[in-house]
Amino acid sequence: MKEIQNMRWGYPWQPLLLMAVDWLMIVGAEELAYALRQSWLPIANPQFHIPGFYLYLLVPAIFLAFLQSSNTKIRRFPTWKMAQSVFRAVFFSILTITLLMYFGKVGAVVSRLFVAMTGVFAFVFVIGARFLLREFLNRKHIMEIPVLFVGAGETAAELVTTLEAQGGCGMKIIGFVADTPIAARFKGRYRLLGHMEHLERVLHMTGVQHVIVTATSLPAAEQVHIINRIQPYVKNVIFVPDLLGAPVSNMDIDGLLDNSLMLLRFRNNLAHWYNRAIKRVFDLILSLAGLVIVIPITVVIALLIHLDNPGPIFFAHRRIGQGGREFPCYKFRTMIPDAENVLKDYLAAHPEAREEWERDFKLKHDPRITHIGAFLRKTSLDELPQVFNVIKGDMSLVGPRPIIAAEIPKYGEYFADFCLVPPGITGMWQVNGRSDTTYEERVQMDTWYVRNWSVWIDIIYLIKTVTVVLARKGAY
Incomplete structure (x- = not known):
């Protein structure tokens, strides 16, 4: 078929295009690191100079060797997996360059600060460029x-x-x-x-x-x-x-040569204590660092809540956490006083709303929400106090949704996965439609997250959460 013959040319060029983009990003990272080291920092070393051979050929060649040996099929794999493979390639590239500096006895001339900055910039530039290249090729349907x-x-x-x-x-x-x-x-x-x-x-x-x-x-x-x-x-x-529905992102395939059998091995990452420990350290570092921003915003929102509807600033709702234990989940108050009785009367008068509540435990048009509360929910700022839940250890930055006791039966056999880790301020469902998803889809997302967790997934979901919140998509 002529259509297929015309498309064949695109495939061999993709690795070369990716290589060219990676090379440009690596050289750009070197140039920026060099400029910072020599021009902007007060500890400039007059002896520090990099010949063009190293700057444009040797160092990029080391990076390219590791980048090309990692996952280069950027159009078929999620962003978090791409970030993981690029980080590994950059880490080993920097390690190789450092060893060459040591054994070549050029450590006194070549700045270790320059090497470190090159690694950081290379990671950011390569990830950004690969993501943009992938989006461009996919949107334009080029080289398919x-x-x-x-x-x-x-x-x-x-x-x-x-x-x-x-x-x-x-x-x-x-x-x-x-x-x-x-x-x-x-x-x-x-x-x-x-x-x-x-x-x-x-x-x-x-x-x-x-x-x-x-x-x-x-x-x-x-x-x-x-x-x-x-x-x-x-x-x-x-x-x-x-x-x-199986956790295929953490699946390994083994073959038994004698019997031509295929063995599929599925890993549940957060079932291992050391992964949960890594996740806890990650949460604490980001949460404590984020208090510098969280506290001033909290003061402003508290004042707005008081002016709009006098009463308590915070609301602690009982939610189910790690191990199936209840904990107080902090939020800014977004509802009027006597909200439970108002809800009861509203559901009794509106059967269609009762059906929606029993199905999703949410209402698109909730009569209990205050004016400032509607804004806080739409922007997800009502969940900002949950940073203190993270510091306490009741919650995580990324994780399953914090559910109430009445929702446990809806999780069925997947509730054991839910109990492995603290629930998250954000997670898969928040970045994939949020309240517009069905309950069954949310359960599957929570289960997938627990079984496939990695630090890279948490980083990508935190970044995606910011974009979703700014777009105000699916929140009510």
Whole structure:
């Protein structure tokens, strides 16, 4: 097919484009570090000079070697995983450069401060550039790989929906070969190129080299047979098993050579005490540092609450925390006095509101909210006092939603995951639609977070929370 032939050129150039962008960012980081070290800092060293060979070739080559050996498929992986791989590459690059300085006996001439600043700037620049490059390529649908779907059931439809929401992740779906049945939301969106009996003919006709197998409606033996039929004709086969909801971000795959068996190992990160300890230290450092900003804002908001509706400034609601224990969750007061009785009367008079409350434990149009309270909730500033919950250890900066006792049955078998860690001020549900998500989706998000936690996920969610709050999306 001519369409596929025209798209083939884009794929080999992507690693070279990424390399060029990384090189520019690394050189930029060196130049900035050099300028700071020599011109702006009072401890300038007149002996400190970097030859162009080191500045533009040797040092960037060390960085590029580690960056290229890490995860370079930036269009298919989440931002937190990209940040993790870049940090690891930058760390080992700086370690290598430091060792070369030591063994080359140039430590007295080459500034260690320059090397450290280069590492920090390189990490920030490379992450920023890769993120912007990924967004640009995905939005413009540039350099996409033609992909054929084999199977058009619900698993295929779910994957396509996810790919479309993320700009395609560098894939151009040319059509599908159908198993039975075809998912209703899949029909009409892409071309039906044939059925399973036509598979080899479709592969030959299209010349496609990348195939995604999503034929989960077929028996396991038949799925293996399909993969074996495809492999002689293509470069890459991606097999998507029916494991929706499993913590696949922390999954390892092992193969037993003698028996051709595949072992899937799932890790629950926050089930390990040392990961919980790292998370606690991370929370304390950021929370204590943030008090410089939190305290002045708290004083201003307290004054506004008093002027709008005299009464208590803070409200402590009983929530379920780590281990299933209740704790007082601090918030700015956003409701009128006697709020519980007002809610009871309102639900009795409005059956549709009662149904919404019983389903989500939230109301889009809550009669108890004050004027300043509506603003605080829309901007999520009502949750600012929870920083003190974090310092106490009742909460975390990022984590599952803090729920009330009545919500425990809705978590079912996933409540054990919820109890592993303190609930968070922010989390997956806050950056993925917030109150516009269904309750079942929120439970799945909380469970995914606990099982897949990493420091990088916390950092990315904190950054995303700021953007979501500024956009005022999904909060009420």
